[in-house]
Amino acid sequence: MTNDTTRREALIGIGAAAGLALLPQAACAQPARKIGYAIVGLGNYATNQIMPAFANCKDARITALVSGTPEKLAKYGAQYGVPDKNRYSYATFDRIADNPDVDVVYVILPVAMHPEYSIRASRAGKHVMCEKPMAPTSRECEAMIAAAAKAGRKLMIGYRSRFQPHNVAAIDLCRTKAIGDLRMIRTAHGFPIQPNQWRLDRKMSGGGSMMDIGIYSLQAARYLAGAEPVEVTAVESTDRRDPRFATVExxxxxxxxxxxxxxxxCISSYNSNHNEYRAIGSEGWVELEPATAYRGQAMRVRKGGETSTPNIDTSGPDQFAGQLDHFARCVRDNRMPIVPGEEGLRDIRIIEAIYRSMREKRAVSLA
Amino acid sequence: MTNDTTRREALIGIGAAAGLALLPQAACAQPARKIGYAIVGLGNYATNQIMPAFANCKDARITALVSGTPEKLAKYGAQYGVPDKNRYSYATFDRIADNPDVDVVYVILPVAMHPEYSIRASRAGKHVMCEKPMAPTSRECEAMIAAAAKAGRKLMIGYRSRFQPHNVAAIDLCRTKAIGDLRMIRTAHGFPIQPNQWRLDRKMSGGGSMMDIGIYSLQAARYLAGAEPVEVTAVESTDRRDPRFATVExxxxxxxxxxxxxxxxCISSYNSNHNEYRAIGSEGWVELEPATAYRGQAMRVRKGGETSTPNIDTSGPDQFAGQLDHFARCVRDNRMPIVPGEEGLRDIRIIEAIYRSMREKRAVSLA
Known part of the structure; x- marks a missing residue:
């Protein structure tokens, strides 16, 4: 509980003492309980990016941890004040159904495990946040959506860039035609991947660079365009003699x-560094480089023959806290998240078409 | 005749007076006569870029002009000191065969006219420089090459970027692996085209943006890679309601x-401004923007985590003079130009495969 919340709750207490509790408005004024998140999977992304971000959240807090490694449960349980009773192994995971401290289960596991843990969490009556890519196949995405719907619970995919201020500003520039009519989008995402990790095992990852980092190029193209693609044409190049690429592209x-x-x-690569996009309109362009990194985003805008570097307000919550708070408020207010399971499914369907296009060496219709 | 040449010829005169003319070396020391160019077509590119460049040439000079417009012949004839007898119309063009002042015919006409004037010039016994794209079809390129071969004369295509210092430096960085092994090339060329010009009439141009400006992306990819592509996959987008694009892409x-x-x-566009490439290697990248403009080239190199902007020596002849002098020396020394007709043919064959790929919506093999 932050000091701020404590102070607000204390003030409400004073209001109640003054008899305001009898008025219906008082219920509205009462500060909402922070939504409790169970973090499933205590790997790098969870422990270095997501969990520290809760410190900046207004509406979300960590209430439970799930891991197959007891040492991690002990370490992060102590660090984040998660009591023993709220620490789970994968064997005891389903008991989370009985834990009122947990509203949301955030699945941060290798991709192939997303469907199982997302569906088990829905069946446990919990709302689900799931990392991207949503699942190895669109069929599994559909099963995850169906499980959440059947449970009457929400499902959101961890598209953090939609909460990142520079990206929000770039989308706004495209949507308001600040750079004229959109003429072209170029985007590239990639990095030289280290060997010996689950991302390079197709059974665990569902695919290679396209699933892991190319999805940022795909997402960026879609959110900048503000439309759905009707056709995809893809070309692959993979050195199969490189042991990293034995099973993935x-x-x-x-x-x-x-x-x-x-x-x-769009470009996706596991062999060179890229993190950028440029949306080119009839009157100029907007560029982010880096575009979708954890931090350090920078924007350039070209208009009227001048290139400028606008100052984007980053004083608010960062993309990680923004994402966590957004879903918390959606849960609390019964609203649809801006990146629900259906959004994750769209990307996976397009990635399946990309894989088909590069396999069959032809354009694939998405209509 | 430049002052420099006058001075050198004066020195040779002194040598001859001293009896050196009897030695065989004296013949070698005698300054070569500048190679005489006939400029065919007095449009924008010829009059604003090519013709002024002769002032910077060591080995080439304008000796004849060919135009269908008598006013242009009079104006530019006077400006460049081309006597009446060396001014031709398209009707009198073939008489150029009898003019010893003309060594090279430089064809700077709408693309559809390249084959006819290139072949007529070869038949007139002249060496031919022809603007890019070489011709509307590979069949016509082959006819142009055959005509030059039959006449025992040279044929070069006006790929000026190969003589532009920043491009030469970028090629060198790729070839010497200064940025490691080449991992990726990205290039874009385009501009919003003005309506009502021959470039937008397929019968005159042979095609749209791909023939006119996309060819720079194609050339750059090939000269940076230092290899020939084995497959092309292309996607077209053309708004056929736009009157500019009634017949071309x-x-x-x-x-x-x-x-x-x-x-x-690679990107080719007639609807937005692009002039850039980046070659990405395992240890960094080299970028030019603008890359292939008439002037103003700028290079950035990324290596060892640092981005630098190397100073390229541009004190020598510019790309226009470099190209004109190169062919002049090839003619004089009986050497093959670095961008002969065969090089123009390669691009046109690839462009034909690009057109086929975008029409059939599939990858096209070039092997």
Whole structure:
């Protein structure tokens, strides 16, 4: 509990003492309980990016941990004040159904485990946040959506960039036609991947660079375009002699065609560093580089023959806290998250079409 | 005749007076006569870029002009000191065969006219420089090459970027592996085209943005890779309601696959401004923006975590003079130009495969 919340709750207490509790408004004024998150999977991303972000959340807090490693449960349980009774192994995970401290289960596991733990969490009556890519196949995405719907619970995919201020500003510039009519989108995401990790095992990852980092190019193209692609053409290049790429793809070039005729030229790579996009309009362009990194985003805007570097207000919550708070408020207010399971499914369907296009060496219709 | 040449010829005169003319070396020491160019077509590119560049040439000079417009012949004839007898119309063009002042015919006409004037010039016994794209079809390129070969004369295509210092430096950085092994090439060329010009009439141009400006992306990919592509995958987007694009394509995205597995992601556009490339290696990258403009080239190199902007020596002849002098020396020394007709043919064959790929919506093999 933050000092701020304590102070607000104390003030409410004073209000109640003054007899205001009899008024219906008083119920509204009462500060909402922070939504409790169970973190499933205590790997790098969970422990270094997501869990520290709760310190900046207004509406979300960590209330439970799930891990197959007792040492991690002990370490992070102590660090985040999660009591013994709220620490779970994968064997005891389903008992989370009986834990009122947990509202949301956040699945941060290797991709192949997303469907199982997302569905088990829905069946336990919990809302689910699941990391991207949502699942190895669209069929599994559909099962995850169906399980959440059957349980009457929400499902959100961890598309943090949608809560990142520079990305929000870039989307706004495209949507308000500040750079004129959108003519072209170019985006590239990649990094030289280290060997010996689950991302390079197709059974665990569902695919290579496209699933892991290329999905940022795909998402960016879609959120900048503000439309759904109708056709994809993809070209793969993978050195199968490289032991890293025994089961997954390295490089993918893919072009998305949108209904307006707009093309997005996208790159995904496990062999070179890229983190950028540029949306080019009839009157200028907006560029982010880095675009979707954990931090350090920078924007350039070209308009009227001048290139400027606008100052984006980053004094609010960062993308990680923004994402956690957004879903907390959706749960509390019974609203649909801006990136629900259906959004994760859309990306996976397009990635399946990209894989088909690069396999069959032809354009694949998404209509 | 430049002062420099006058001075050198004066010195030779002194040598001859001293009896050196009897020695065989004296013939070698005698300054070569500048190679005489006939400029065919007095449009924007010829009059604003090529013709002024002769002032910076050591080995080339304008000796004849060919135009269908008598006013242009009078104006530029006077400006460049080309006598009446060396001014031709298209009707009198073939008489150039009898003019010893003309060594090279430089064809700077709408693309559809390249084959006819290139072949007529070869038949007139002249060496031919021809603007890019070489011709509307590979069949016509082959006829142009055959005509030059039959006449025992040279044929060069006006790929000026190969003589531009920043481009030469970028090629060198790729070839010497200064940025490690080449992992990726990205290039984009485009501009919003003005309506009502021959470039927008397929009968005159042979095609749209791909022939006119996309060819720079294609050339750059090939000269940076230092290899020939084995497969191309292309996607077109053209708004056929736009009167500019009634007969030619606007936007083309194309990916070239090279034998090493290297992919080049290329863009061609008649609707937005692009003039750039980046070659990405295992240890860094080299970028030019603008890359292939008439002037103003700028280079950035990324290596060892640092981005630098190397100073390229541009004190020598610019790309226009460099190209003109190169062919002049090839003619004089009976050497093959670095960008002969065969090089123009290669681009046109690849462009034909790009057109086929975008029409059939599938990858096209070039092997």
């Amino acid at each position: 390295d490089r993918v070039d893919f072009t998305l065609r949108f209904p307006s005729g707009l093309l997005a030229s | 606007d936007r083309v995205d194309f990916t070239l696959r090279f034998p090493s597995g290297l992919l080049a992601s």
